[in-house]
Amino acid sequence: xxxxxxxxxxxxxxxxxxxxxxxxxxxxxxxxxxxxxxxxxxxxxxxxxxxxxxxxxxxxxxxxxxxxxxxxxxxxxxxxxxxxxxxxxxxxxxxxxxxxxxxxxxxxxxxxxxxxxxxxxxxxxxxxxxxxxxxxxxxxxxxxxxxxxx
Amino acid sequence: xxxxxxxxxxxxxxxxxxxxxxxxxxxxxxxxxxxxxxxxxxxxxxxxxxxxxxxxxxxxxxxxxxxxxxxxxxxxxxxxxxxxxxxxxxxxxxxxxxxxxxxxxxxxxxxxxxxxxxxxxxxxxxxxxxxxxxxxxxxxxxxxxxxxxxxxxxxxxxxxxxxxxxxxxxxxxxxxxxxxxxxxxxxxxxxxxxxxxxxxxxxxxxxxxxxxxxxxxxxxxxxxxxxxxxxxxxxxxxxxxxxxxxxxxxxxxxxxxxxxxxxxxxxxxxxxxxxxxxxxxxxxxxxxxxxxxxxxxxxxxxxxxxxxxxxxxxxxxxxxxxxxxxxxxxxxxxxxxxxxxxxxxxxxxxxxxxxxxxxxxxxxxxxxxxxxxxxxxxxxxxxxxxxxxxxxxxxxxxxxxxxxxxxxx
Numbered sequence: 001x002x003x004x005x006x007x008x009x010x011x012x013x014x015x016x017x018x019x020x021x022x023x024x025x026x027x028x029x030x031x032x033x034x035x036x037x038x039x040x041x042x043x044x045x046x047x048x049x050x051x052x053x054x055x056x057x058x059x060x061x062x063x064x065x066x067x068x069x070x071x072x073x074x075x076x077x078x079x080x081x082x083x084x085x086x087x088x089x090x091x092x093x094x095x096x097x098x099x100x101x102x103x104x105x106x107x108x109x110x111x112x113x114x115x116x117x118x119x120x121x122x123x124x125x126x127x128x129x130x131x132x133x134x135x136x137x138x139x140x141x142x143x144x145x146x147x148x149x150x
Numbered sequence: 151x152x153x154x155x156x157x158x159x160x161x162x163x164x165x166x167x168x169x170x171x172x173x174x175x176x177x178x179x180x181x182x183x184x185x186x187x188x189x190x191x192x193x194x195x196x197x198x199x200x201x202x203x204x205x206x207x208x209x210x211x212x213x214x215x216x217x218x219x220x221x222x223x224x225x226x227x228x229x230x231x232x233x234x235x236x237x238x239x240x241x242x243x244x245x246x247x248x249x250x251x252x253x254x255x256x257x258x259x260x261x262x263x264x265x266x267x268x269x270x271x272x273x274x275x276x277x278x279x280x281x282x283x284x285x286x287x288x289x290x291x292x293x294x295x296x297x298x299x300x301x302x303x304x305x306x307x308x309x310x311x312x313x314x315x316x317x318x319x320x321x322x323x324x325x326x327x328x329x330x331x332x333x334x335x336x337x338x339x340x341x342x343x344x345x346x347x348x349x350x351x352x353x354x355x356x357x358x359x360x361x362x363x364x365x366x367x368x369x370x371x372x373x374x375x376x377x378x379x380x381x382x383x384x385x386x387x388x389x390x391x392x393x394x395x396x397x398x399x400x401x402x403x404x405x406x407x408x409x410x411x412x413x414x415x416x417x418x419x420x421x422x423x424x425x426x427x428x429x430x431x432x433x434x435x436x437x438x439x440x441x442x443x444x445x446x447x448x449x450x451x452x453x454x455x456x457x458x459x460x461x462x463x464x465x466x467x468x469x470x471x472x473x474x475x476x477x478x479x480x481x482x483x484x485x486x487x488x489x490x491x492x493x494x495x496x497x498x499x500x501x502x503x504x505x506x507x508x509x510x511x512x513x514x515x516x517x518x519x520x521x522x523x524x525x526x527x528x529x530x531x532x533x534x535x536x537x538x539x540x541x542x543x544x545x546x547x548x549x550x551x552x553x554x555x556x557x558x559x
Contacts, residue, residue: 066498
């Protein structure tokens, strides 16, 4: 197997989000919250959303973990502010495809900063780090749908 | 004491001779599992290629050979820990199964409501969860010896934690997460004064020290083969014979019976009473080969080599800006595990960056979440040394950590 380059993994944008995570705070008026942890490595997040109608009015998180997990969640929450529920779901699916090496997803400009994480797909043991936030997002959307609007 | 001929020793370990991501492998994940010498691989092959047959039940030649090799291995491993009697060594899948065996076969019959089990916050999950399951079933209470800031047990608390309610004191010999070596002899004496039995999780103990169960004065000693050059899936429980004879069986099945009736049966003699089903015959024989291999080199020489490497690693890694090392400061109180963090680089990122240099270390909570909680970290990185590691490999680790600093600095 060809050795993947570390520089493709640890891009400046990722380290910048790791050091200065966006939306990392308690959301007082949350309507849905998902706690997700990876017991293998200790990555842990609580994703909190305030959903109004079919829109995510606000998204915040509390968590700890490696640079990949924290940067990914930070970038994700930045894209979720004001997003429609269907756009949020599409984003989660698109990003998951990117992590699994989907070439089209890699060219998709709608992923924005999240494309900086493309290199993670070359490090199989780290893919779950990048996906923990998006797994939580998909769970949150399911939970919201099953509990109905507040 | 003769110094180890590490170059020669390394030639005995085929897995060490490879490149990873284009760099020579630097294997520093020994506390998770060790690499295997040719003597062990040959023993596995010899059994499967020549002697493969079930043990204790055939009359034919292959079964005789397999049984002799299997029981010879039991004798070797029993002598390795200075057990007074070979029959006191029960084969298990490893340390975890050995501890679970104690909680089932001794615990369920002897522990009741209001009784106490004393463990510590330093324990590997394998020496926490089986006791939690036992206390939940029996109504007993689980109590903990706490650690100090250097990750040592606070023994001053022992008199107030021990009482006539204490049934078991169960502790790790050597901490996997911190390397702390616990003063087992002293603790065992205090536990026996109140009538408690002493269980030792020796998964790391047998690797780094010459274990003498009689000198330690304990009642049960559990360990695994795979961290001491043996294969995975084989380990042992040593216990005093009178205890083993008084205990109920652990699992029921073939091999562990004497006479079987419709409603009642009688059990085979110890240790076979605890070994239901076809055992890991190849694993046991190969663990015997591992013990021979280590015995030829000498545990004192191995311990001295590890200590020298650890001292060098603490000095070199400790000098890197931003590094925090966990565990006892004194080399007399620790074994060859270096648990550390580096600035705000998460241990998983450290491990990925080191891996790109061919260096294998572990990152995470090391199955010791209570230890991580004690030090207020979610995870640490951990390099652990064994008989085949070199100073040059410590240097490679230091260079790798410089690369972590370049990225995260």
